[in-house]
Amino acid sequence: xxxxxxxxHVAWSxxxxxxxxxxxxxxxxxxxxxxxxxxxxxxxxxxxxIAPLAASAVLVRGVYAGPADLEAVAVRxxxxxxxxLVAAACAATLLAGLLLTATVPYGTAAAxxxxxxxxxxxxxxxWRRDAATGVPTAYMIAAMLLGGGSGTGSPxxxxxxxxxxxxxxxxxxxxxxLGLLTCSVFPGRERAPS
Amino acid sequence: MPLRRWLRSSAAxxxxxxxxxxxFFVLGDSTNFLEDNWLSAxxxxxSAGVMAMGPVCAAAxxxxxxxxxxxxxxxxxxxxPPAVIxxxxxxxxxxxxxxxxxxxxxLVAVAMAxxxxxxxxxxxxxxxxxxxxxxxxxFAAGRFLPPLLGVPLLLAGTWLWLxxxxxxxxxxxxxLTGNNLGFCCETGTTFHRGALTAQAILAVAVAxxxxxxxxxxxxxxxxxxxxxxxxxAAAVVAFPLVxxxxxxxxxxxxxxxVCSRWDGVEVxxxxxxxxxLGFAAGIALPxxxxxxxxxxxxxxxxxxxxxxxxxxxxxxxxxPGAGGDDVLFGLATGLLPAAPPxxxxxxxxxxxxxxxxxxxxxxxxxxxxxxxxxxxxxSLGAAGRALALPPAGQARWFGHNLAALRRCDIPPRxxxxx
Amino acid sequence: xxxxxxxxxxxxxxxxxxxxxxxxxxxxxxTVLLGPNGSGKSTLLGLAASLLRPRTGRVLYRGLDPARRxxxxxxxxxxxxxxxxxxPLPGLTVREQVGYAGWLKGLSRREAxxxxxxxxxxxxxxTLADGPCAELSGGQLRRVGxxxxxxxxxxxxxxxxxxxxxDPDQRERFREIVSRAGERAxxxxxxxDITDLTGTYDSAVVLDTGGVGYAGPLAGLVTxxxxxxxxxxxxxxxxxxxxxxxxxx
Numbered sequence: 001x002x003x004x005x006x007x008x009h010v011a012w013s014x015x016x017x018x019x020x021x022x023x024x025x026x027x028x029x030x031x032x033x034x035x036x037x038x039x040x041x042x043x044x045x046x047x048x049x050i051a052p053l054a055a056s057a058v059l060v061r062g063v064y065a066g067p068a069d070l071e072a073v074a075v076r077x078x079x080x081x082x083x084x085l086v087a088a089a090c091a092a093t094l095l096a097g098l099l100l101t102a103t104v105p106y107g108t109a110a111a112x113x114x115x116x117x118x119x120x121x122x123x124x125x126x127w128r129r130d131a132a133t134g135v136p137t138a139y140m141i142a143a144m145l146l147g148g149g150s151g152t153g154s155p156x157x158x159x160x161x162x163x164x165x166x167x168x169x170x171x172x173x174x175x176x177x178l179g180l181l182t183c184s185v186f187p188g189r190e191r192a193p194s
Numbered sequence: 195m196p197l198r199r200w201l202r203s204s205a206a207x208x209x210x211x212x213x214x215x216x217x218f219f220v221l222g223d224s225t226n227f228l229e230d231n232w233l234s235a236x237x238x239x240x241s242a243g244v245m246a247m248g249p250v251c252a253a254a255x256x257x258x259x260x261x262x263x264x265x266x267x268x269x270x271x272x273x274x275p276p277a278v279i280x281x282x283x284x285x286x287x288x289x290x291x292x293x294x295x296x297x298x299x300x301l302v303a304v305a306m307a308x309x310x311x312x313x314x315x316x317x318x319x320x321x322x323x324x325x326x327x328x329x330x331x332x333f334a335a336g337r338f339l340p341p342l343l344g345v346p347l348l349l350a351g352t353w354l355w356l357x358x359x360x361x362x363x364x365x366x367x368x369x370l371t372g373n374n375l376g377f378c379c380e381t382g383t384t385f386h387r388g389a390l391t392a393q394a395i396l397a398v399a400v401a402x403x404x405x406x407x408x409x410x411x412x413x414x415x416x417x418x419x420x421x422x423x424x425x426x427a428a429a430v431v432a433f434p435l436v437x438x439x440x441x442x443x444x445x446x447x448x449x450x451x452v453c454s455r456w457d458g459v460e461v462x463x464x465x466x467x468x469x470x471l472g473f474a475a476g477i478a479l480p481x482x483x484x485x486x487x488x489x490x491x492x493x494x495x496x497x498x499x500x501x502x503x504x505x506x507x508x509x510x511x512x513x514p515g516a517g518g519d520d521v522l523f524g525l526a527t528g529l530l531p532a533a534p535p536x537x538x539x540x541x542x543x544x545x546x547x548x549x550x551x552x553x554x555x556x557x558x559x560x561x562x563x564x565x566x567x568x569x570x571x572x573s574l575g576a577a578g579r580a581l582a583l584p585p586a587g588q589a590r591w592f593g594h595n596l597a598a599l600r601r602c603d604i605p606p607r608x609x610x611x612x
Numbered sequence: 613x614x615x616x617x618x619x620x621x622x623x624x625x626x627x628x629x630x631x632x633x634x635x636x637x638x639x640x641x642x643t644v645l646l647g648p649n650g651s652g653k654s655t656l657l658g659l660a661a662s663l664l665r666p667r668t669g670r671v672l673y674r675g676l677d678p679a680r681r682x683x684x685x686x687x688x689x690x691x692x693x694x695x696x697x698x699x700p701l702p703g704l705t706v707r708e709q710v711g712y713a714g715w716l717k718g719l720s721r722r723e724a725x726x727x728x729x730x731x732x733x734x735x736x737x738x739t740l741a742d743g744p745c746a747e748l749s750g751g752q753l754r755r756v757g758x759x760x761x762x763x764x765x766x767x768x769x770x771x772x773x774x775x776x777x778x779d780p781d782q783r784e785r786f787r788e789i790v791s792r793a794g795e796r797a798x799x800x801x802x803x804x805d806i807t808d809l810t811g812t813y814d815s816a817v818v819l820d821t822g823g824v825g826y827a828g829p830l831a832g833l834v835t836x837x838x839x840x841x842x843x844x845x846x847x848x849x850x851x852x853x854x855x856x857x858x859x860x861x
Contacts, residue, residue, distance in 0.1 A: 001721070002721075006703060007704070032358055054350075070713055070716055070760065073662055131257070133342045133345060134349060137346040141249075
């Protein structure tokens with residue numbers, strides 16, 4: 001298992017999660033201006049909501065690192081290991097977000113975004129593995145451009161809202177569930193041999 | 195490789211719809227706020243292009259860079275130089291960027307249908323240069339990072355670099371990114387050459403560093419330090435060009451006037467407004483005579499939309515849609531100082547500004563309702579009180595209050611209604 | 613009997629098939645799998661390795677069907693597969709890489725570590741066991757791939773183009789190692805290399821336009837393709853193979 005953790009860059013994932021947590025804690029409420037189209041004016045999105053993109057990319061990169069061919073024909077349940085890694089990372093982040101909710105304003109929302117971005121990337125990996133992490137990034141940018149801004153919490157622009165309501169959790173939780181299913185059920189190979 | 199397959203295999207083709215949609219959204223209804231000059235249209239199109247295509251092209255570059263890396267281009271026998279190899283992968287992305295810019299231009303061109311002139315090629319060239327620079331950064335990143343990291347990093351990183359400086363109070367940063375915030379310039383202003391040059395310098399340095407980083411298979415620490423130092427050196431060179439700039443990269447325009455002489459007075463408008471020259475002269479010339487007589491100021495030899503000294507030349511504006519009263523009001527207030535003197539919070543001279551504007555506009559021939567709308571009933575009342583004075587008294591009233599607007603030690607006089 | 617294919621069809625996309633009507637068993641012993649590019653050699657090995665799942669039909673070994681969840685782990689522990697491309701895992705030594713492959717195949721960490729050295733010695737890489745895998749040459753990486761396949765004592769070993777890209781010397785050495793490996797397990801080798809087949813392989817399977825053109829003893833390949841021709845046996849096999857796949861008369 002130790003080699004599996006090494007092969008799947010778990011240390012890097014942990015480091016990126018820690019760094020993201022640091023950014024969220026220190027500068028999470030810094031607003032990134034966005035040309036928001038629905039409001040026709042510059043609107044700010046907290047850095048805490050954008051920063052999880054980086055951690056999510058490193059995590060997904062780790063999930064799909066390693067000898068995909070060999071892991072696809074492994075006796076050991078490598079799919080479950082991958083799903084476990086993602087679930088553990090998201091759970092740890094959420095726990096940290098909840099514990100620090102009083103001191104870190106966007107902690108929970110950042111944890112939610114990590115889960116949502118990772119889920120989206122894992123689902124997108126079924127379509128094109130190498131481009132998977134580009135999908136949540138594009139989604140985030142689209143949400144910033146077209147979304148309703150901070151605090152509104154419509155189901156699709158969850159990524160830019162700080163809403164504590166369940167509605168902003170529905171889509172990312174679904175994406176994560178589908179993502180976990182994707183990376184645990186489907187083999188690690190990108191494509192079949194020619 | 196056949197052309198179709200070459201294009202189809204490029205990430206740019208996948209990214210094209212995304213870029214097009216993004217550009218459409220970024221442009222949005224901004225075209226409604228365009229000024230009546232092609233420079234503003236070009237800046238809007240270029241800004242939308244850079245904002246929409248810069249990040250996507252950078253991400254596409256990261257993808258292509260990783261493809262070249264996977265294909266072990268650097269390990270192969272060097273039949274072609276690295277620049278040529280890079281160019282073949284870069285060209286489809288570049289083609290996409292050019293088509294995107296042209297698309298943006300054609301969208302703004304619809305709004306510019308009645309405005310004479312052409313897009314500003316230097317603005318477009320710098321925009322393209324900025325896109326190329328970030329695309330090359332993508333190639334360099336793709337050389338070292340897997341697409342799973344490189345693509346989102348470049349997509350979000352470039353986007354943040356372009357979007358974030360708008361939130362900073364340090365204005366010079368935003369003039370280096372090449373985004374230009376979609377705005378410049380009013381017809382009476384032009385793009386700050388220094389800003390454009392600074393953007394170009396930085397973009398060329400970033401592109402050069404990115405290319406060197408991509409092309410170097412292995413390098414010494416000194417070589418890598420040199421590559422990293424290139425954009426820094428460029429930033430040092432570019433910084434003085436934009437250091438003292440305000441939030442917008444516009445400076446007063448000095449050329450592009452179209453003039454004609456009537457009764458010994460030359461009337462000049464911006465060439466985009468040439469069609470309105472006759473209309474402007476018909477309104478401005480009688481007003482100039484009335485104002486000169488009433489204020490005691492010498493009649494100017496030139497009335498212009500361009501630079502004016504207030505003595506031999508007076509300033510006015512004939513923007514599209516402006517009616518006679520608008521022109522008169524602009525001409526009249528052009529005789530007042532543009533900025534107040536630095537006198538501290540107790541300065542009372544500002545109280546004279548609106549009554550004097552009203553008096554000048556009424557003297558020039560503007561309608562009372564129009565003046566009241568602009569200056570308010572109190573100022574109109576004060577102006578009416580001044581107008582009741584004999585001509586010499588009116589001239590003295592104007593002279594005294596003009597001095598009050600220019601100096602700290604003279605309080606305004608009779609600027610309230612009775 | 614090694615792996616059998618029962619009515620198998622496979623295609624990567626809906627409506628197109630790479631392999632159709634597979635209804636045969638891979639022969640025992642050392643088998644060479646021949647076929648032109650795109651004939652489905654790698655796909656056939658992918659099916660046999662349980663990397664791919666057939667659209668229709670099933671693949672069986674000792675009654676185990678890898679499509680069934682309860683059979684899958686046991687099936688995979690009995691079948692070893694070496695893909696065409698062997699990638700060094702960053703940060704791992706040669707022995708760690710081989711040990712990791714053993715661990716994936718169900719060996720305990722300790723057992724995988726022990727057997728990894730044995731497997732590396734079989735492929736003559738024992739002296740490089742503690743070096744970084746990323747610094748190996750192409751030929752050495754191929755041998756690491758073979759060691760990864762041997763580490764868990766599979767009963768069937770599937771090798772996909774194991775000598776592709778190797779120079780003649782390395783090919784010869786690799787062939788000897790493969791030959792030795794064939795003494796411990798049933799061996800199926802997909803290859804383009806049709807020189808010196810005799811002595812290395814007992815049987816041949818020839819794939820042709822999505823199906824099996826021939827499956828049987830190597831000697832039978834010559835007669836099935838229209839009889840003997842002049843030259844060495846290898847030449848005859850080569851000619852016969854070309855006749856089969858090109859329908860030369």
